[in-house]
Amino acid sequence: MNMDKNLIAERFSKAIGTYTREANIQQQIAEKMIHLLQQYLPPTPLGKVVEFGCGTGNYSRLLYHTLQPKQLLLNDICHDMQTCCEDLLNRGVGFLAGDAETLAFPEDTELITSCSTLQWFENPEHFFHRCTDYLSRNGYFAFTTFGQKNMEEIRSTTGHGLTYRSLRDLKASLAPMYDIIYAEEEVLPRTFTTPLQVLYHLKETGVTGTGKHHWTRRELNRFCEDYPRQSGNNHSVTLTYHPIYIIAKKKKQ
Numbered sequence: 001m002n003m004d005k006n007l008i009a010e011r012f013s014k015a016i017g018t019y020t021r022e023a024n025i026q027q028q029i030a031e032k033m034i035h036l037l038q039q040y041l042p043p044t045p046l047g048k049v050v051e052f053g054c055g056t057g058n059y060s061r062l063l064y065h066t067l068q069p070k071q072l073l074l075n076d077i078c079h080d081m082q083t084c085c086e087d088l089l090n091r092g093v094g095f096l097a098g099d100a101e102t103l104a105f106p107e108d109t110e111l112i113t114s115c116s117t118l119q120w121f122e123n124p125e126h127f128f129h130r131c132t133d134y135l136s137r138n139g140y141f142a143f144t145t146f147g148q149k150n151m152e153e154i155r156s157t158t159g160h161g162l163t164y165r166s167l168r169d170l171k172a173s174l175a176p177m178y179d180i181i182y183a184e185e186e187v188l189p190r191t192f193t194t195p196l197q198v199l200y201h202l203k204e205t206g207v208t209g210t211g212k213h214h215w216t217r218r219e220l221n222r223f224c225e226d227y228p229r230q231s232g233n234n235h236s237v238t239l240t241y242h243p244i245y246i247i248a249k250k251k252k253q
Contacts, residue, residue, distance in 0.1 A: 016084060037142060049113065051072070053077070053117025055078075113141070142246065151239060179249045185243065
């Protein structure tokens with residue numbers, strides 16, 4: 001899928017001031033991922049860790065304070081995210097701005113990880129392969145992304161949205177290069193009072209990054225009429241999140 005990376009960066013940059021407040025599902029996902037890493041990674045201290053798509057640093061701070069790696073490098077396509085992570089950068093954490101799909105990461109990295117980012121990639125399979133060049137002999141690749149039910153109400157109502165991969169497809173893409181240590185998916189519905197609140201939530205988290213469409217009042221009214229038919233009742237509507245969690249280990253050469 002072709003992505004307008006400049007537009008994606010622009011939308012997330014505009015949402016810097018509101019992302020942390022609105023992205024409570026993403027925070028919940030990040031906290032669960034940290035617990036999984038604590039459970040499934042070896043108990044020995046980590047050396048080099050790279051996080052791609054760090055955003056405002058919610059997952060980054062959990063990585064830093066919980067796993068306490070010797071070296072932590074944060075990456076994001078949006079240069080402005082560097083200012084959001086200054087508390088970590090002041091502690092010696094590095095920052096590398098740019099598109100993770102084309103950047104080179106440090107060699108002999110022990111963990112490459114990310115939360116809620118991979119769905120924005122044009123070619124995840126190629127990225128999986130590239131990461132094996134940077135991982136150490138016993139390195140881990142751990143990430144969360146979103147599955148095919150993610151925001152299904154938006155796609156059903158508007159006909160637009162990201163193309164999400166299934167857990168089965170992700171595991172198949174990883175299998176030639178990695179041993180799957182852990183894989184799970186879950187469905188997390190979030191409730192809103194009105195369809196307009198759903199749109200506001202999406203804007204404030206920056207996840208409208210693929211759309212250039214400007215709503216007319218007529219389209220907005222139609223959306224508010226149609227959305228409850230997809231998922232709602234007289235008192236509320238829902239927006240479905242479908243997180244996928246994967247921890248994989250680089251295959252021995």
